[in-house]
Amino acid sequence: MGLASKRPRVLVFDSGLGGLSVIKALMDASIGADIFHLADTAFFPYGEREDDALIKRIPSVIGAGIAQTQADLVIIACNTASTLALEEVRVEVSIPVVGVVPAIKPAVALSQTGVIGLLATPKTVTRPYTDALINRFSQGKIVLRHGAIGLAGAAEEKLAHGHPDPLVYQSAIQGLLDQPRGDQIDVIVLACTHYPLVLEELAAATPRPFQWVESGPAIARRVAHLLANQFDKASPCLEMGFTTGGQDGPTQQVLLDFGFEATATLSVMKDL
Numbered sequence: 586m587g588l589a590s591k592r593p594r595v596l597v598f599d600s601g602l603g604g605l606s607v608i609k610a611l612m613d614a615s616i617g618a619d620i621f622h623l624a625d626t627a628f629f630p631y632g633e634r635e636d637d638a639l640i641k642r643i644p645s646v647i648g649a650g651i652a653q654t655q656a657d658l659v660i661i662a663c664n665t666a667s668t669l670a671l672e673e674v675r676v677e678v679s680i681p682v683v684g685v686v687p688a689i690k691p692a693v694a695l696s697q698t699g700v701i702g703l704l705a706t707p708k709t710v711t712r713p714y715t716d717a718l719i720n721r722f723s724q725g726k727i728v729l730r731h732g733a734i735g736l737a738g739a740a741e742e743k744l745a746h747g748h749p750d751p752l753v754y755q756s757a758i759q760g761l762l763d764q765p766r767g768d769q770i771d772v773i774v775l776a777c778t779h780y781p782l783v784l785e786e787l788a789a790a791t792p793r794p795f796q797w798v799e800s801g802p803a804i805a806r807r808v809a810h811l812l813a814n815q816f817d818k819a820s821p822c823l824e825m826g827f828t829t830g831g832q833d834g835p836t837q838q839v840l841l842d843f844g845f846e847a848t849a850t851l852s853v854m855k856d857l
């Protein structure tokens with residue numbers, strides 16, 4: 586990676602502000618790198634977009650982000666994107682790519698009842714990649730899935746100091762618990778990077794306590810491993826927050842409030 590003479594630059598990519606939950610984990614792990622966030626706001630929410638359009642778009646937008654930031658490593662901090670286009674991005678770019686995919690394995694290890702809830706976007710729950718993870722790691726345990734409509738949007742609204750309808754949290758949880766054997770769920774996987782940002786609201790909507798599993802800490806460990814000793818054990822520097830324009834709304838302000846030094850709009854090809 587040629588990082589000996591400078592701090593590593595890490596690009597965190599998501600459809601929106603979900604990358605912030607992964608950046609929080611990088612902060613907790615004291616990964617002293619220069620962090621850039623790229624939110625593809627013009628195409629949010631990915632979880633309700635067609636796969637063909639996403640496959641075409643994601644590698645190009647990430648490629649533009651890498652060119653702009655000169656990143657040494659990119660995190661696709663989006664389960665919806667990673668479960669669809671991880672390989673396409675790896676083919677397109679020449680730096681290490683860390684994907685964020687549903688954390689089935691740790692959830693299976695935690696479950697006492699053998700019934701796990703998987704909360705993700707409507708796209709992520711139907712992907713062959715997700716089927717393969719469940720087949721590989723569920724070890725005879727049951728994984729009940731629910732594709733939550735509007736939950737990532739509620740997280741965006743909350744971060745922008747809006748007041749999302751509380752029913753969105755209730756219906757996401759009930760979508761899991763109302764399934765056959767849903768009453769036995771003891772672990773819920775938050776398989777969308779937006780969901781840890783509304784964990785408090787989700788927990789308040791549940792009739793009983795659950796163990797929640799998110800991907801951030803494992804991603805931070807993976808990034809630390811890939812960067813080896815090339816970062817200081819310090820807090821990351823939040824350099825720039827990019828959006829792709831269109832309906833940016835308050836996203837750039839949220840990035841500034843989170844601690845990014847500056848924000849900008851990244852131009853991507855018009856026909857994407």
Ligand code: DGL
Pocket residue numbers: 599600601603604629630631632633662663664665666706709737776777778779
């Ligand atoms: N944050 C994204 C994920 O992890 C999804 C949000 C969206 O639907 O765009 O899946």
